[in-house]
Amino acid sequence: ILNVEQSPQSLHVQEGDSTNFTCSFPSSNFYALHWYRWETAKSPEALFVMTLNGDEKKKGRISATLNTKEGYSYLYIKGSQPEDSATYLCAFSNAGNMLTFGGGTRLMVKP
Amino acid sequence: EAQVTQNPRYLITVTGKKLTVTCSQNMNHEYMSWYRQDPGLGLRQIYYSMNVEVTDKGDVPEGYKVSRKEKRNFPLILESPSPNQTSLYFCASSLLRTDHSYEQYFGPGTRLTVT
Numbered sequence: 001i002l003n004v005e006q007s008p009q010s011l012h013v014q015e016g017d018s019t020n021f022t023c024s025f026p027s028s029n030f031y032a033l034h035w036y037r038w039e040t041a042k043s044p045e046a047l048f049v050m051t052l053n054g055d056e057k058k059k060g061r062i063s064a065t066l067n068t069k070e071g072y073s074y075l076y077i078k079g080s081q082p083e084d085s086a087t088y089l090c091a092f093s094n095a096g097n098m099l100t101f102g103g104g105t106r107l108m109v110k111p
Numbered sequence: 112e113a114q115v116t117q118n119p120r121y122l123i124t125v126t127g128k129k130l131t132v133t134c135s136q137n138m139n140h141e142y143m144s145w146y147r148q149d150p151g152l153g154l155r156q157i158y159y160s161m162n163v164e165v166t167d168k169g170d171v172p173e174g175y176k177v178s179r180k181e182k183r184n185f186p187l188i189l190e191s192p193s194p195n196q197t198s199l200y201f202c203a204s205s206l207l208r209t210d211h212s213y214e215q216y217f218g219p220g221t222r223l224t225v226t
Binding site for chain 2: 031032034036043044045046049051089091093096097098099100101102103104
């Protein structure tokens with residue numbers, strides 16, 4: 001079983017704060033790194049898929065970077081809003097098309 | 112509307128009584144997958160399929176079966192459910208690209224309780 005770890009497990013921030021969290025994954029046999037956003041009582045929704053070392057993706061106030069050589073990805077949220085409250089999941093894809101998820105970072109943004 | 116549907120959404124059953132959770136997608140996706148979500152363990156992949164008649168084990172396949180007879184459907188079968196299969200189950204689908212740059216679309220989830 002591949003080890004994909006996310007930190008921190010949970011995070012409380014004030015509205016307007018910027019925040020970031022980490023996903024670490026095996027650096028060998030890498031194909032893609034996915035980020036998903038999962039709101040309570042809903043289904044996970046895709047944010048980004050990154051495949052190349054040095055990739056940076058941005059969607060509104062949310063951005064992500066990828067370092068495949070050292071096996072980590074950062075997700076950044078600029079100016080957090082209460083509607084950003086969710087669990088953020090990363091997932092690692094290897095050659096076999098299997099997708100291994102991390103445990104998630106639960107973000108709570110207080111108004 | 113592009114979507115992944117699962118049925119049933121909620122199910123309470125007893126140990127040993129065979130059940131099937133259906134999953135269907137209308138996006139002509141090649142890749143389909145089943146996950147279970149348990150507190151503290153995150154999402155774990157049970158089985159996945161890259162196309163019709165092609166299925167592979169994920170991280171936790173024991174106690175489950177799947178089939179992919181048609182592109183749109185990927186049912187999850189529990190031949191003899193046990194209480195440790197009580198969980199929240201998600202089906203997902205995506206296109207299949209050689210660089211794995213596919214975004215998965217998740218179904219609404221099925222909450223299964225086995226007593």
